[in-house]
Amino acid sequence: MNPALSQFGTQMSNLTGVRAIMKDIIETLRAGEGQDFINLSAGNPVILPEVEQLWRDCTAQLLASSEYGEVVCRYGSSQGYQPLIEAIANDFNQRYGLNLSDRNILITPGSQSIYFYATNAFGGYTSSGNLKQVVLPLSPDYTGYGGVSLTPEAVVAYKPTLDIDEKAHRFKYRPDFSQLRITEDTGCVIFSRPCNPTGNVLTQEEVKKIADLAASFEVPVLIDSAYAPPFPALNFTEMTPVFGSNIIHCMSLSKAGLPGERVGIAIGEPNLIGVLQSFQTNLCIHSPRYGQAIAARAIASGALADISTNIIRPYYAAKFDVVENTLDQSMPQELPWLLHRGEGAIFAWLWLQELPITDWELYQDLKKVGVIVVPGSTFFPGLREDWSHKHQCIRISLTASDEEIETGMQRLAKVVQSVYQRSASVIV
Numbered sequence: 001m002n003p004a005l006s007q008f009g010t011q012m013s014n015l016t017g018v019r020a021i022m023k024d025i026i027e028t029l030r031a032g033e034g035q036d037f038i039n040l041s042a043g044n045p046v047i048l049p050e051v052e053q054l055w056r057d058c059t060a061q062l063l064a065s066s067e068y069g070e071v072v073c074r075y076g077s078s079q080g081y082q083p084l085i086e087a088i089a090n091d092f093n094q095r096y097g098l099n100l101s102d103r104n105i106l107i108t109p110g111s112q113s114i115y116f117y118a119t120n121a122f123g124g125y126t127s128s129g130n131l132k133q134v135v136l137p138l139s140p141d142y143t144g145y146g147g148v149s150l151t152p153e154a155v156v157a158y159k160p161t162l163d164i165d166e167k168a169h170r171f172k173y174r175p176d177f178s179q180l181r182i183t184e185d186t187g188c189v190i191f192s193r194p195c196n197p198t199g200n201v202l203t204q205e206e207v208k209k210i211a212d213l214a215a216s217f218e219v220p221v222l223i224d225s226a227y228a229p230p231f232p233a234l235n236f237t238e239m240t241p242v243f244g245s246n247i248i249h250c251m252s253l254s255k256a257g258l259p260g261e262r263v264g265i266a267i268g269e270p271n272l273i274g275v276l277q278s279f280q281t282n283l284c285i286h287s288p289r290y291g292q293a294i295a296a297r298a299i300a301s302g303a304l305a306d307i308s309t310n311i312i313r314p315y316y317a318a319k320f321d322v323v324e325n326t327l328d329q330s331m332p333q334e335l336p337w338l339l340h341r342g343e344g345a346i347f348a349w350l351w352l353q354e355l356p357i358t359d360w361e362l363y364q365d366l367k368k369v370g371v372i373v374v375p376g377s378t379f380f381p382g383l384r385e386d387w388s389h390k391h392q393c394i395r396i397s398l399t400a401s402d403e404e405i406e407t408g409m410q411r412l413a414k415v416v417q418s419v420y421q422r423s424a425s426v427i428v
């Protein structure tokens with residue numbers, strides 16, 4: 001059967017961004033059976049023994065408790081499981097001096113769903129036919145923002161400014177406030193902090209400036225904190241979450257070892273949370289409760305925050321060091337390679353200035369030497385203008401072993417060197 005699809009149906013049945021590349025990667029890994037690929041493309045977190053043990057212990061406690069039947073054998077509130085909401089409110093009130101009540105919190109099936117609700121509730125066409133934009137203030141950013149809006153033309157991203165230290169081969173993106181437009185045509189603003197794919201952490205001042213610009217037009221700002229403290233605390237630089245009346249602070253337990261259970265958390269003013277909650281009720285009634293119940297225990301006991309700072313963060317920070325040190329040793333000094341400052345998340349982001357081939361071609365060349373990375377051009381959702389930079393970057397996952405990362409970076413250095421050399425000899 002081949003039913004006709006609606007406009008939304010066509011759009012939503014397409015793979016967007018990195019999901020399309022992942023299909024190629026899975027096929028490559030399957031076809032190359034026997035060949036040892038170093039896979040530096042994965043976004044799936046590593047199963048760390050201490051983290052797995054925490055979730056096992058919380059599960060054992062849940063199974064042994066009288067709460068079990070109530071958790072899995074009954075429907076619950078669309079806002080979320082009350083003990084989890086209370087655990088988050090208590091933790092955040094204590095940790096950040098807030099005054100949250102349960103009306104400020106919504107639990108969702110993964111944080112990706114928050115972006116789906118928000119981009120379609122606040123962005124898209126209004127009843128009077130005006131297009132409300134979903135503004136991504138700093139591109140590149142999370143590829144998933146490219147697929148969530150039912151009105152793709154609403155998603156608009158802005159080119160950053162580049163803070164370059166050529167000698168050290170390091171750089172950092174910053175929002176370009178001279179270009180960024182947040183107006184009465186803006187429906188909502190979204191960015192990740194720390195950022196997937198770049199590891200960038202917007203400064204407190206940058207975040208406040210964006211939030212203030214948006215506040216003057218009553219525009220909600222979603223701060224995607226999937227890698228932020230207090231859990232999973234994947235920030236390698238000092239950072240504090242920023243709260244405010246138009247900020248929806250969005251969290252995920254996926255990088256804290258629970259991606260399979262799909263637990264997302266939105267924190268914000270009750271009227272904003274209410275809009276998202278109604279969207280969720282219409283979509284799926286509520287989030288599954290098993291994951292919520294074990295998360296409530298891990299958060300209320302303080303164990304999740306402890307494991308995040310003592311186990312999860314150092315693990316990935318050390319991996320970034322391996323990328324950085326190996327590139328410093330093996331990349332030729334005279335080539336214009338620039339590694340984004342590793343401020344957080346589980347990826348490294350490499351920019352090859354004036355790269356003579358595209359990121360996609362480089363991805364193919366790297367596959368030939370057994371290394372798989374993600375071509376960077378998939379991480380610019382909403383940025384429609386031509387910008388050569390979009391085709392000069394790759395994302396390197398920090399989820400492989402030290403040895404794999406080391407070997408992968410050494411092979412990458414050789415391939416990159418030969419790519420630049422080939423093009424130099426063509427020009428001569």
Ligand SMILES: Cc1ncc(COP(=O)(O)O)c(C=O)c1O
Pocket residue numbers: 043109110111112113142144192195196224226251252253254259262263264
């Ligand atoms: C920046 C960012 N936001 C959101 C998500 C989605 O996470 P979740 O598993 O909570 O839906 C991811 C997943 O990788 C991510 O990297």
